[in-house]
Amino acid sequence: MTRRPFPSLKVEQWPEHDRRLWQKAHLASGPFDDDGLAARWRPATLRGCERGYGVWLRWLEDAGQLDPALHPCDRISRKRIKAFLDSYRVGRAESTVAGTMRDIAYVLRACAPPDGVDWLTKLAHRMVNTARPSRPKLPRMARVKDIIDLSDSLMNEGLEKLRNGKRSGAPLYRDGLIIGLLISRPWRRCNLADLRLGRSVFVDDLGARVSIPKEETKKGVAFHGYIPKRLEPALFTYLDMVRPVLLKGAADNDGWLWIGSRGRRLPANDISIRVTRTTRKHFGRDLSPHLFRDCAATEVALEDPAHIGITKAILGHATLTSSQKFYNQATSFTAFSRYRDVIRRFRDEG
Known part of the structure; x- marks a missing residue:
């Protein structure tokens, strides 16, 4: 129509x-x-x-x-x-x-x-x-383990290129770290892009701490916590070895965590483009930064449905209302996976 x-x-x-x-x-x-x-x-x-x-x-x-x-x-x-x-x-x-x-x-x-x-x-x-979304999410989603594996693979490849003197390893490593952070701490892309050293990212005796005030979040829910221990070494490698390469000698007066072309800040739209292109290349489908939030919450609903309430804290929701849709989505995800297995068996038997 x-x-x-x-x-x-x-x-x-x-x-x-x-x-x-x-x-x-x-x-x-x-x-x-x-x-x-x-x-x-x-x-x-x-x-x-x-x-x-x-x-x-x-x-x-x-x-x-x-x-x-x-x-x-x-x-x-x-x-x-x-x-x-x-x-x-x-x-x-x-x-x-x-x-x-x-x-x-x-x-x-x-x-x-x-x-x-x-x-x-x-x-x-x-x-x-x-409301039904114009583009169904389920066929585009990925399991958390697959996303983590992709993150590790990109960082390893990027680091290897840097050791061989190839500057192209720096953005590859950065994108891998961004993907790892997105699935571990599924912030909205604007909050991720706004991370700044000395303003919202701090290093202390306990590790790398992130502080996002409620005034800067969509739902008015503050985030104060640490980068996962698993990603700490990767973050420190990025700060010590990779970020300086991305800066390319540019002045580092503002302290933006994510550096893009010509040593400038990597804005939220560019983060979306790079993450989407990378996941399309490796998964065969677009996985936008916002979809990482669905993946994380749905994983909780799949693996630990008794504790679906933790998605409120994971996603920074003000209430538990939104959490129910991830439980429903997980049920659909399981059915979708089972249907895919049936199709595979059918094709193998044919």
Whole structure:
């Protein structure tokens, strides 16, 4: 079915009332006042919400229903939301539609704290929790052991190249270490890219410590812990031998842990590209950094379902709600594996 274009009104095109409330919502206040509800949202979250809410405003405008004098919450009704969904969901994945609904609900909450339009927020959360992804995750996932083996293999190969005077071993080693960290400490890619020596990465008598404040995490859950002992020697080798090669004599004033081309910081998007390309090469399928989180949590559900609750801490979730989907996913993963074995046996017998 053909997808209808849905342009988004930019913030500067929003009605003045909406724009003023939104600007107030993401401003920090003084010591005696509360911050705006969106004051500590990450820039990417703000941009996403603005895009989704802009889609809603543009739909209202095209339908002749955008009254700029009304409060944003007063434009919401169940009838209008149903009409919007009937039009917007045509040709779009469930996850895309759910995400846009969540963006709209979050902007309204920020403009009318603390609840916004309560029934709309509940509807958006229900849609997000039940939406089917446009690309199924299970066929792209890998077992943790295979990922660890790939990490070790890349680091060994990279180290061997460096010992033979080949600088190409440095990015190979770095990528292997990133993959090892991603599966051992499945942080979101932005938190991984933001690691800085002396700021969030510290070396003390107990090892290499990482400290990520709650203000910098998506769910507002801080991380304070150590790099796994298994990876400590690899990290120290990276710091002492590999990272200086990547810097190529560039000034190391900012202390970014991951160094990319021309001695500069390796941004989150570049990390995603390199990890995805590497896993595609070795596994035959794309394994994005975010999918590492699914792999880790699903492994827990497969191997130790009685302790599925630990995924809350592993993934930095604020609640256990998200953990249940990994248990369900593990059940599907087992069925998928068994089906694959049946197919293999069938082909062998034929």
